[in-house]
Amino acid sequence: MDKTPLTQRGADALREELKRLKSVERPRIIAAIEEARAHGDLKENAEYHAAKEEQGFIEGRIAEVEGKLGNAQVVDVAKVGAQAGGKIVFGATVEVADENTGDEFTYQIVGEDEADIKSGLLSFASPIARGLIGRVEGDVVDVAVPGGQRTLEVLAVRYE
Template identity: 65%
Template sequence: MIKVPLTVVGAELLKAELAHLKSVERPAVIAAIAEARSHGDLSENAEYDAAKEKQGFVEGRIAELEGKLSNSQIIDPKEMADTAEGRIVFAATVVLQDLETEAEVTYQIVGDDEADIKQGKISVSSPIARALIGKYEGDVADVQAPGGIREYEVLEVKYI
C-alpha cells in the first residue's frame, strides 16, 4: 500500500470528519430510512430511495476516510526542522516571490486532501509544489503554469 502523507492538522481534520459521520450522519440516515419504511410501499417511496442513496454516500465516505487514515504517514513540520536543514520538503511553509510581478506569496505544502489555496495550502502533487521540493532559500524554481513558465524565488523556508 502507498502511504498517504498528511500533516498533523490534516489528520486531525479527517479524524473529526470521520467521527462526525459515524456519530451524527450515520444515525440520522438510519432514522430517515426507518421513517421512510413506516410509510409503506417501498417501490414508490422517494423518501426511502433518497435515504438509501445518502446512506451509500455516508458509508462510502466513512470507508474512504478509514482507508486514508490507516494508510497515512503523519508528518509534523516542527520535527522536520532538524532533518530538512532548510530544504523544502512536505509540510514546509515557503515564502516565494514571483520574479515577474514581484508579488510575495506564502504556501504550505500539504497532502491532496488538505489542499486549499484560499488558506495558502497547496497539494504536494501540484506543479508548484513539485517544482519547489528540494529547493533552498535563495533558489529559483521554474513552475510550469497554464500561462507558461513562472519563476519564483524562495525567500524563506519555515517548519511551523
C-alpha cells in the first residue's frame, strides 16, 4: 500500500486526536458503561446500549486514526520546497487569482484528511490542486471543477 502524504501540522492534529480519544474519551465511556451496568437489567437499559454504541464508534475512530498515522508519509514542506525549484508541489501555499471573477484565493495543498476549503486547505487530490501541481508563478491554468471551468493565474508560491 502506498504511503499517504500528510503535512507535519496534519500529523500533529491526528496524534492529538488519538491522545484525546485514548486518554479522555475511552475512560469516559468505560465509566459510563459501568454506571449503566449498575442500573440492573441490561436488556432494557437504554443508557447501557447507548454507551456501548458510543464505545464502538470511539474504538473505530481510534483504529482509523492509528491506521492513518501508520500509513502516513509526513512531508517536511520547507525541505520539499527547497527542492521544488519554484514549482507547486504537495505542501506548497499558493496564491491564485480567478481570471473570471478577479477574486484572489490562498490555498495550501495538503493531505486528504487535512483538507478544509474554508481554511484554505486544499486536498492534493482535488481538481484545483491537481491542476496547480507542477505549475509555477505566472502560469495560467484552466481547471474543471464541479461548478464548471475556472481559469486561475498563479500569483505566488510559498513553502511554509
